[in-house]
Amino acid sequence: MAGRKLPGISVPHRKHTAEKIPRRLPVPPMVCIPVSMHIGAPARPVVQVGDTVKVGQLIAEADGAMSSPVYSGVSGKVKKIDDLLMSAGQRVPAVVIETDGEQAGSGAFTAPCVSDFATFIGAVRQSGVVGLGGAGFPTAVKLDVADLSKLETIIVNGAECEPYITSDTRTMIDDAESVRGGVMLLREYMKAKDIVIAVEKNKPRCIKIFSEMFRDDGHVRVAALPAVYPQGAEKVLIYNTTGRLVPEGGLPIDIGVIVINCTTLAAIEKYIRTGTPLYEKCVTVDGSAVASPGNVIVPIGTPLRDVFAFCGGFSERPGKVLYGGPMMGIAVPDLEQTVLKNTNAVLALSAREAEPPEETACIRCGRCMARCPLRLSPAEIESAYRRNRPDELEALRVGLCMECGCCAYVCPANRHLVQTNKLSKALLRSYRAVKPAVKEESA
Numbered sequence: 552m553a554g555r556k557l558p559g560i561s562v563p564h565r566k567h568t569a570e571k572i573p574r575r576l577p578v579p580p581m582v583c584i585p586v587s588m589h590i591g592a593p594a595r596p597v598v599q600v601g602d603t604v605k606v607g608q609l610i611a612e613a614d615g616a617m618s619s620p621v622y623s624g625v626s627g628k629v630k631k632i633d634d635l636l637m638s639a640g641q642r643v644p645a646v647v648i649e650t651d652g653e654q655a656g657s658g659a660f661t662a663p664c665v666s667d668f669a670t671f672i673g674a675v676r677q678s679g680v681v682g683l684g685g686a687g688f689p690t691a692v693k694l695d696v697a698d699l700s701k702l703e704t705i706i707v708n709g710a711e712c713e714p715y716i717t718s719d720t721r722t723m724i725d726d727a728e729s730v731r732g733g734v735m736l737l738r739e740y741m742k743a744k745d746i747v748i749a750v751e752k753n754k755p756r757c758i759k760i761f762s763e764m765f766r767d768d769g770h771v772r773v774a775a776l777p778a779v780y781p782q783g784a785e786k787v788l789i790y791n792t793t794g795r796l797v798p799e800g801g802l803p804i805d806i807g808v809i810v811i812n813c814t815t816l817a818a819i820e821k822y823i824r825t826g827t828p829l830y831e832k833c834v835t836v837d838g839s840a841v842a843s844p845g846n847v848i849v850p851i852g853t854p855l856r857d858v859f860a861f862c863g864g865f866s867e868r869p870g871k872v873l874y875g876g877p878m879m880g881i882a883v884p885d886l887e888q889t890v891l892k893n894t895n896a897v898l899a900l901s902a903r904e905a906e907p908p909e910e911t912a913c914i915r916c917g918r919c920m921a922r923c924p925l926r927l928s929p930a931e932i933e934s935a936y937r938r939n940r941p942d943e944l945e946a947l948r949v950g951l952c953m954e955c956g957c958c959a960y961v962c963p964a965n966r967h968l969v970q971t972n973k974l975s976k977a978l979l980r981s982y983r984a985v986k987p988a989v990k991e992e993s994a
């Protein structure tokens with residue numbers, strides 16, 4: 552166990568919706584389901600315009616090992632398969648379904664046959680589950696460990712450290728049995744010797760549920776962690792629960808660890824127990840411009856305008872709408888954007904809250920470095936970027952930056968450090984791409 556914890560910051564928790572039991576959104580008139588909601592190759596559509604689809608029907612199959620299948624969460628008719636402009640700027644095909652309100656097919660699923668590690672991984676792949684905590688990494692790829700004897704610890708991530716978001720908290724309260732079932736699957740098929748359920752101390756109800764649930768289980772422990780941001784970030788969580796550091800450029804499995812989000816684990820368990828693939832999400836809807844915040848269960852592909860309307864609409868015109876929390880969330884260009892597999896929250900912030908404070912000159916106070924969980928030097932990175940020095944950016948290890956925003960949050964000069972880090976990483980990537988050619992020319 553680590554003696555010292557990695558640094559983090561105290562942010563207002565704003566978990567207003569933690570006690571709000573998720574409500575189910577009435578079937579929206581239309582859903583638009585992108586075939587790429589994960590890291591890796593987009594899935595390939597297997598339906599055509601005019602087809603009738605049912606709830607849980609496969610509409611796009613995984614295209615290769617690093618991909619994930621996509622299922623419909625509604626019944627209705629495929630109206631078109633069109634390019635959708637995603638919030639990150641890329642265009643991906645999306646299946647647009649006009650719903651019929653029948654929800655035909657719902658519940659008529661067959662559980663997969665799982666009997667060993669290979670069939671377990673196959674089932675995880677078929678479930679359509681990807682990292683639901685935000686990353687969108689195909690879970691089957693993460694769990695498909697080449698040598699299981701090297702796996703020592705699996706951390707079930709229930710830290711949920713971003714302000715506002717409580718959808719994982721609701722999983723741990725409302726679906727604790729699925730988390731327990733998921734832990735048992737990891738024990739049985741991954742042969743995990745040590746399973747840690749990591750929860751921040753601002754969720755005492757969750758800590759109590761799992762402490763009692765696993766009281767007599769010598770292989771499962773609950774880690775109650777300080778409620779600081781970014782406690783739920785993978786590298787931070789690993790260090791703060793096991794004392795082990797993921798090496799630069801390495802993966803958690805290199806030090807015998809896998810981290811899996813609690814809602815991801817519950818979704819896998821549900822698929823293996825019932826055959827229900829991932830086609831709907833519990834989403835926290837909150838922010839200073841939302842009239843009636845809450846947690847809402849919605850079919851994947853539901854437009855955000857329907858989700859906000861279900862929560863009473865806006866109390867004032869929002870200045871910014873985000874996928875995710877205020878620290879790492881991504882701004883959406885319009886409310887036609889849809890709920891994705893990895894959408895755990897949508898926030899609408901008032902214009903006042905969304906307004907970025909005025910940037911002033913760096914005063915070399917060092918606070919950004921002191922609060923960076925990865926001990927990076929954001930002020931120096933900014934300087935190197937402005938001088939167009941990718942070689943310096945490489946030495947400053949900007950590639951490690953997880954864009955958590957701690958540095959920008961504590962900066963008294965309101966420097967836009969996260970944006971600069973993103974740009975710096977892009978500059979470094981293009982530098983690395985041409986670097987061998989540069990070397991050859993000078994040889």
Ligand code: SF4
Pocket residue numbers: 922923924925926927928929951952953954955956957958959968969972
């Ligand atoms: S955004 Fe990057 S540099 Fe800033 S605190 Fe987080 S990891 Fe460190």
Ligand code: SF4
Pocket residue numbers: 912913914915916917918919920929930958961962963964965966
């Ligand atoms: S916290 Fe802001 S003002 Fe202080 S050194 Fe870092 S960038 Fe400069």
